[in-house]
Amino acid sequence: MRSGLALKLLLLPAAATGLLLWVAAVAFDLPGAREQITALLLGWVVIASAWSWWIARQVRRPLSALLTAIRELRANPQSTSSLPVHSADELGDISIAFNDMVLQLRQREADALCAAERVNAVNRDLHGEVQERRQAEAALKRTSEFLQMAQSAGGIALFDLDLRTGLVQGSDLFFQLLQIDVRDRMITQEQWMA
Numbered sequence: 001m002r003s004g005l006a007l008k009l010l011l012l013p014a015a016a017t018g019l020l021l022w023v024a025a026v027a028f029d030l031p032g033a034r035e036q037i038t039a040l041l042l043g044w045v046v047i048a049s050a051w052s053w054w055i056a057r058q059v060r061r062p063l064s065a066l067l068t069a070i071r072e073l074r075a076n077p078q079s080t081s082s083l084p085v086h087s088a089d090e091l092g093d094i095s096i097a098f099n100d101m102v103l104q105l106r107q108r109e110a111d112a113l114c115a116a117e118r119v120n121a122v123n124r125d126l127h128g129e130v131q132e133r134r135q136a137e138a139a140l141k142r143t144s145e146f147l148q149m150a151q152s153a154g155g156i157a158l159f160d161l162d163l164r165t166g167l168v169q170g171s172d173l174f175f176q177l178l179q180i181d182v183r184d185r186m187i188t189q190e191q192w193m194a
Contacts, residue, residue, distance in 0.1 A: 062091040066098060073102065080106070148172075161189065168192045 069083045082102065083095045148171070151158065157177050159170035166189040175182050180191070 058087075059091065062086060062095060066094060069098065159192075161192075166190075 082099045085092045085095045157174035159174045161168050169186045
């Protein structure tokens, strides 16, 4: 326990000692001691009451400020207010911890915002690339259809022989001329030579 809070609690044993003295004076019926101890005890009660009020005030103020800051943070998550540190005891530690927590919260929010902006930028880039690919695929399909129309109109058959694999890929007219029924438009070199 820190010294600030320990000093505030010193009055409790003193009040208990005064109460014990009064009980002893009443029990032993000491002449004149009862009045002196009663006066002493009343003095202790007044001092203890004042001390308790002061302690409650010293504890209530920082806790009220903490509660106000928490409510403000809950009502307005973008709030940048910080809690003042009035003492070097546990209540001061709570204020420091709360301020650190708010700073870490702000840093995490900023990090999350930056990450979201990066994700949005990547998403925009990917969307653009997908659009470009779709346009390229559509253009390739149109070109392929146009080439097939031109080949059919001109009676041109095309083929491609891959010398590494020995596979022959050809147009529909190429396979019709060879009188081969092929669905995947690909045969081996041996099938072509036969």
